[in-house]
Amino acid sequence: MFSRTAALSRPSNTLFDSGMAPETAYQIIHDEAMLDGNSRLNLATFVGTWMEPQAQQLYSDTVDKNLIDKDEYPSTAAVEERCWRILADLWKAPSPDDALGTSTIGSSEAAMLGGLAMKRRWQNARKAAGKPYNKPNLVMSSAVQVCWEKFAAYFEVEPRYVPVTEEHPLLDGHDVDQYVDENTIGVVAILGVTYTGAYEPVTEIAAALDRIQAATGVDVPIHVDGASGAFVAPFLQADLAWDFRVPRVVSINASGHKYGLVYPGVGWVVWRHVDMVPDELIFRVAYLGGEMPTLAINFSRPGAQVLLQYYNFLRLGREGYTEVQQACQDVAKYLSDGVGSMSAFELLSDGTDIPVFAWRLVDGYTDKWDLHDLSGQLRQKGWMVPAYPLADNLADQTVMRIVVRDGLSLDLADQLLEAIEASVNYLDNLESPMPKEGRPSPGFAH
Numbered sequence: 001m002f003s004r005t006a007a008l009s010r011p012s013n014t015l016f017d018s019g020m021a022p023e024t025a026y027q028i029i030h031d032e033a034m035l036d037g038n039s040r041l042n043l044a045t046f047v048g049t050w051m052e053p054q055a056q057q058l059y060s061d062t063v064d065k066n067l068i069d070k071d072e073y074p075s076t077a078a079v080e081e082r083c084w085r086i087l088a089d090l091w092k093a094p095s096p097d098d099a100l101g102t103s104t105i106g107s108s109e110a111a112m113l114g115g116l117a118m119k120r121r122w123q124n125a126r127k128a129a130g131k132p133y134n135k136p137n138l139v140m141s142s143a144v145q146v147c148w149e150k151f152a153a154y155f156e157v158e159p160r161y162v163p164v165t166e167e168h169p170l171l172d173g174h175d176v177d178q179y180v181d182e183n184t185i186g187v188v189a190i191l192g193v194t195y196t197g198a199y200e201p202v203t204e205i206a207a208a209l210d211r212i213q214a215a216t217g218v219d220v221p222i223h224v225d226g227a228s229g230a231f232v233a234p235f236l237q238a239d240l241a242w243d244f245r246v247p248r249v250v251s252i253n254a255s256g257h258k259y260g261l262v263y264p265g266v267g268w269v270v271w272r273h274v275d276m277v278p279d280e281l282i283f284r285v286a287y288l289g290g291e292m293p294t295l296a297i298n299f300s301r302p303g304a305q306v307l308l309q310y311y312n313f314l315r316l317g318r319e320g321y322t323e324v325q326q327a328c329q330d331v332a333k334y335l336s337d338g339v340g341s342m343s344a345f346e347l348l349s350d351g352t353d354i355p356v357f358a359w360r361l362v363d364g365y366t367d368k369w370d371l372h373d374l375s376g377q378l379r380q381k382g383w384m385v386p387a388y389p390l391a392d393n394l395a396d397q398t399v400m401r402i403v404v405r406d407g408l409s410l411d412l413a414d415q416l417l418e419a420i421e422a423s424v425n426y427l428d429n430l431e432s433p434m435p436k437e438g439r440p441s442p443g444f445a446h
């Protein structure tokens with residue numbers, strides 16, 4: 001029975017002695033969640049916030065499926081395999097039948113698996129050669145997403161960060177010989193740097209590693225962190241070689257829940273060849289009276305998101321994905337044009353790689369306000385646009401970033417530009433500088 005006592009409920013960190021009517025519990029939580037931001041106006045996140053009603057229906061139909069129960073849900077297991085095989089093909093695996101892949105809970109788990117496979121392969125090769133194998137390192141840009149720092153910390157691999165600088169804002173192979181040695185398990189190349197959306201040039205990184213191999217014999221593989229870009233580049237930059245066309249690329253991860261256009265909870269990792277994954281990382285689970293290889297850090301996890309990924313593959317096809325990503329990119333370019341033409345700002349990227357762009361305040365523009373203040377002003381108008389420091393050597397620079405996702409129309413973009421202009425006007429005309437205390441903590445690149 002519905003009860004108005006919901007009005008009396010208080011958040012509690014202890015379990016109540018008795019329960020309540022389902023309608024009441026629903027209402028309380030529904031109302032509390034109402035105070036969260038409006039996800040459609042959240043321009044900070046890469047993660048999907050909208051799917052079609054038929055996908056919503058499929059989601060609620062399949063929400064009970066545990067992906068690991070391959071025996072109980074063989075069709076879901078088959079769909080999972082079909083999805084990663086589609087990705088292996090999309091990412092130009094030379095022989096998709098020999099590829100290996102798996103779904104994950106997101107790109108972070110996928111990165112852990114890609115990193116682990118590289119670590120084990122390196123260790124096995126070192127053991128076989130009678131060489132020490134206790135000091136693995138991984139080379140990557142200092143602008144990597146935090147999942148790679150986690151990988152290094154959790155799996156005891158020394159992270160070697162190549163600093164981003166004004167001259168080299170991306171990992172592009174320069175100086176990489178100073179970081180790579182015989183203990184390097186691999187190099188991470190990012191397709192769509194979290195901070196700016198820019199692609200790291202995978203072929204240039206590979207060329208630098210070719211030179212190192214020619215000079216020293218050390219043969220270093222590349223893992224591409226395509227969290228966002230691996231679902232964009234195949235459709236918008238089809239001629240760009242960043243994938244398995246580059247022979248050094250052994251594995252690629254992507255977030256199904258970013259430009260794969262699925263709700264949160266699905267990522268993918270694919271290896272060029274099954275041999276790239278040492279056998280000891282593969283476990284066998286019961287499947288139709290037999291067994292099926294699995295490769296995952298989690299055991300139980302939702303199967304519905306995998307089905308939603310397949311829904312998008314069926315529903316959109318190449319044409320549909322191209323159309324959606326192109327629309328996002330058109331809006332990103334429109335917005336970056338608008339922001340770039342304001343005298344207060346200069347662009348760091350313009351949305352021509354993934355539909356994401358970042359900008360900073362023109363040096364010396366004002367000492368009355370900064371981008372955190374602008375972020376606060378936009379928040380008051382409902383828009384969530386994060387301001388955060390760049391990585392490492394560039395950490396003294398604050399930038400703002402907009403991630404254009406499916407559903408941000410040109411109409412909304414116009415309103416956003418108006419909101420930015422109005423906020424800048426307001427801040428410019430303040431009598432005194434904005435106070436620095438008590439403002440919200442800076443956003444972070446995620």
Ligand SMILES: Cc1ncc(COP(=O)(O)O)c(C=O)c1O
Nearest residue numbers: 106107108145194225227255446
């Ligand atoms: C480049 C990159 N790698 C990895 C991740 C982590 O992805 P997920 O949130 O799917 O775990 C992100 C998230 O933004 C990212 O931008």
